[in-house]
Amino acid sequence: MTRLVDKVALITGAGSGIGRASAQRMAAEGAAIMCADVDTQAAEGTAVLIENAGGKAQMIGVDVAQEEQVKEAIRKTCESFGGMNILFNNAGVAGGYSWHDCVAINLTGVFYGLFHGAKYMAKNGGGVIINTASVAGLVGLTGPVAVDPDDLEPATGAYVAAKHGVVGLTKQYAVNFGRYGVRVNAIAPGYIETPMTADLRAEEEAEHYLISLHPMQRLGQAQEIASVAAFLASDDASFINGITLPVDGGYTAR
Numbered sequence: 001m002t003r004l005v006d007k008v009a010l011i012t013g014a015g016s017g018i019g020r021a022s023a024q025r026m027a028a029e030g031a032a033i034m035c036a037d038v039d040t041q042a043a044e045g046t047a048v049l050i051e052n053a054g055g056k057a058q059m060i061g062v063d064v065a066q067e068e069q070v071k072e073a074i075r076k077t078c079e080s081f082g083g084m085n086i087l088f089n090n091a092g093v094a095g096g097y098s099w100h101d102c103v104a105i106n107l108t109g110v111f112y113g114l115f116h117g118a119k120y121m122a123k124n125g126g127g128v129i130i131n132t133a134s135v136a137g138l139v140g141l142t143g144p145v146a147v148d149p150d151d152l153e154p155a156t157g158a159y160v161a162a163k164h165g166v167v168g169l170t171k172q173y174a175v176n177f178g179r180y181g182v183r184v185n186a187i188a189p190g191y192i193e194t195p196m197t198a199d200l201r202a203e204e205e206a207e208h209y210l211i212s213l214h215p216m217q218r219l220g221q222a223q224e225i226a227s228v229a230a231f232l233a234s235d236d237a238s239f240i241n242g243i244t245l246p247v248d249g250g251y252t253a254r
């Protein structure tokens, strides 16, 4: 497909999982990709994969929780490729983070991308912004066993709060920037087989529980999110603005 020929995409979290698959997919459809990740080696790895496949890519180290670094990534993308038509605010973290860090990366990081990215696009002919939310941005998460109140993790709810925030920000920026030719949408993946969920899937019983949450009775693949990101980035989605699209095998249909 050649839907993204002459487009330039900045993708955060491009070093792994959904971000890497999306970078490869958008490159295969013709876009030049700035692979941004806090893990610079991983970002470099994605850029090399794209170049080896005949695509165009560069990398930049970015911590999305640092506003100046997000601004710099946008500036560098424009400097390197002559503009920025697509911004995929995808970087995120799951368990093991404090409330503050989880919200700083998963929500404030998306906000920085939206704030600076939408402004740039509005002044430069429009563009497309995609945010990675989650089914956790639409419903609360369930576990296989009831949580004892004394065992609550200090950051319980932070991921769900952050992802619900991403859904809200997506609507707000779509409303504010639609008139300037900037479309803003989000994707809400179900459980996807990426490094992020490796620990959750490590034990067979736990994996079966996760699978059981999806009516399609399987987990998703990163490529199944990447194809939706490429669609939303393309003119095939030219009148889609402000939605959060579940890509979850029916997880949120129940």
Ligand SMILES: NC(=O)c1ccc[n+]([C@@H]2O[C@H](COP(=O)([O-])OP(=O)(O)OC[C@H]3O[C@@H](n4cnc5c(N)ncnc54)[C@H](O)[C@@H]3O)[C@@H](O)[C@H]2O)c1
Pocket: 012, 013, 014, 015, 016, 017, 018, 019, 036, 037, 038, 039, 042, 062, 063, 064, 065, 090, 091, 092, 093, 094, 105, 109, 132, 133, 134, 135, 188, 189, 190, 191, 192, 193, 194, 195, 196, 197
């Ligand atoms: N895997 C799933 O089941 C699933 C489900 C729903 C939503 N998501 C969301 O999808 C997105 C991608 O997740 P994934 O599954 O590909 O995970 P992943 O761990 O494979 O990749 C995440 C990437 O983000 C990078 N990253 C982490 N913190 C960063 C920061 N502060 N600044 C820049 N980059 C940073 C990591 O280095 C990594 O390369 C996340 O927003 C995640 O919350 C994942």
